[in-house]
Amino acid sequence: MRIVRKGLIGIFVLVMASFLCGAASAAEPIKVGVVLPLTGSMAKFGEIERRSFEMALEEINAKGGVKGRKIELVFEDDTGKPDVGRSAVEKLISRDKVPVVTGGYSSAVVAAAAPVAHQLKVPFVICTGAADDVTEKGYEYVFRINPTASEYPEATKSFLKGVAKVKTAVILYENTQFGQSSSKAFEEDCKELGIQVLMKEGYSAGAIDFKPLLTNVKAKNPDLIYMVSYVLDASLLIRQAKELDINPKLFVGGAAGFTLPEFQMSAGPAAEYVFSATLWTPNLRDKDYPGAKKYFDNFRARYKSDTEYHGAEAYASMYVVADALKRTKSFTPKDVRDALAATNMKTAFGPVKFISYGKKTQQNKLPTYLVQWQDGKLETVWPKDVATKKALYPTPKWSARK
Template sequence: MLKKKHVLALSVLTTSLAFCMPGYAKDSVKIGAVLPMTGNAAVFGEKFQAAYGMAVDEINAAGGINGKKLELIIEDSQEKPAMGKTATEKLVSNSDIMVLTGGRSSGVTLVEAQVAEENQTPYLIDHGSSDLATRSGYEYVFRMNPTAGMYPNTLKEYFKDNKPKTVVHVNVDNAYGEAIYDYALKDYMKDEGINYEVIKYAGGQLDLKPIMVKAKSFNPDIVIMTAGDDNDATQLMKAAQEADLSPELFVGTGAGHSIMGFATQAGDLSETVLTAGPWHGDRSQEKFQAFHKNFTDKYKHEPGEHEVEGYAAIYVLADALSRANPMTRDGVRDALSKTDLLTVFGPVKFEAFDGYTNQNRALTDLSQWIDGKMVTVYPKDQAQAEIVKFPGWKR
């Protein structure tokens, strides 16, 4: 249990930068995290750092971990697997660090998982979605968020009553894109008899108009887009406009299409674009409403999936750390395996099912950009509004 005692401490370190809050104490319980704090994906690292920091502050203000301060140490991956491996190795070499989190991208998450398993250090994935991380039989790797193969679950529910004839999937050629294809859509589209065309593109590719011209040639009802970052997500929509591609719906698969950077960069081009992925929290909870208000007040923007995931992950780790007996890496691993917690992200319980181990049966949703804000439109019991079909390009 978290004791009611006011304490405040947060120390955040990266390979190139150091962020220290007043009140640093040596006698603390340490969590290590690998995040992109510099480079093109730094915006994601900043999101998680903000969410982690808010949770750490709250937990320490409530007494920390059985009276000890919770401390977060972040190492920079620059969103590069090789650097992520080095960052993870540095964290696990610190015997004071009891557990890991972070990873962010699928590529970095996979190497962080491998290093964590090899060094018998518990690792809680909060966003990295490659299914392999929890399909490799690892004993020390846990995942709170849905896998890429689970991202379109709510979209599939929507398709039960709104089945398309032709779907074009514009898919980034990396580990994340492969997981969306292999574990989420390939077999599903075949089993449902949907005409499914896949067009790959390279992340950061400058000219995407030929990709969207090709997509248009299939006359799709639905265009699914898998983009690793907000820049790619924006360029895909610009190319779609240039190609005059007008399906009934444009649907992103989380990631680049699910963050404010997409709406900011794309402007009006983001209007009515949907994103299928991790849900953005249980709005029926008073705890979620308080988090949403506090986060929005502090950071001047609403929390999205990344912030909800990061905030909830720290509470999941704090819960496990408070129950660990003894306070060792194996003790924390055992405590994590017994987790049964309701968070702002929904229920968290790690199970073995369908080839997965230590995987939470995480919830997903279908959200839509309306007037610069992401609105939940499916499932119906969580919907804030009804789905708006793509109206066509303004001329």
């Protein structure tokens, strides 16, 4: 039993040591806090974003950092849960004493963490969490780079107005904050366009069989199927739609899972012709999106996997934060906040400027795009002026495909 005793003492010492080394603060580099889901069900996206943050960080530090000092990122895992995310942000602010926090992937985590930043008066630059009301509360210290969930279908809307004039639609969405708010926004868009919504139904994310749901969809025989799903659900939905021979004029994904390379890998040929809303593609014009293509190529060269709009958001967030740190009078959270509020720059994710409109404050406004899988590649098809390929519409029947 002596071993057990020694072991206990050892653990005690370890724990104490960890407390102590946490207290010793680093001297030189400027710390920037990043909350991301590095484990748990959203880890896939957390990983893409972490890598993008690190890429941007290296580029910035290689060019001399800010004001002669290097930036250091302090990553905290929010595990995709709001309470954990909240404690992570609290830890960053009160223990690591970071003057600015960024990251924020899940909408629920962002919604729980934003009031903390607001109350502790440390700026929080949200890169992804899209729930509308986060920037509708008038939080002075909360900024958001990506558009809100309700704005994701903008390009889809104009495509439906200009090209695919459909009459009926079915909306399927995962029961998450993101799924619910984007599907609601699309339902309203449909009303505006005079499209009749035959069915709007949520499902639990990570379902293993969509056939009962899809059988209902088939009976309704809609012109358009709009789906808000993450990658596994997205590919399963499409594969099972093929099995059940459901033939709408177009399948549209509401961003999220439909733009990932994994979607195409897992759905295989069934991914062909599927449209998706997206916020970013690597082929956007350099005038507004400087470095978009370069970021995409560098990411692929370095990590041997593709990146997509989430990564671009993270990459751009790092630049926005660094830009504010360059312009700030001092490194107090208050001054950094003021510098952020004055942001007006162009990034790989597009022009960034935090403005107020409608109920929203300190929200960046960006156009959205429509992409389509063609020959295994994700091509931008709408709006026309940035299109890389012409949209293939209507979608051929499953039986008519090769």
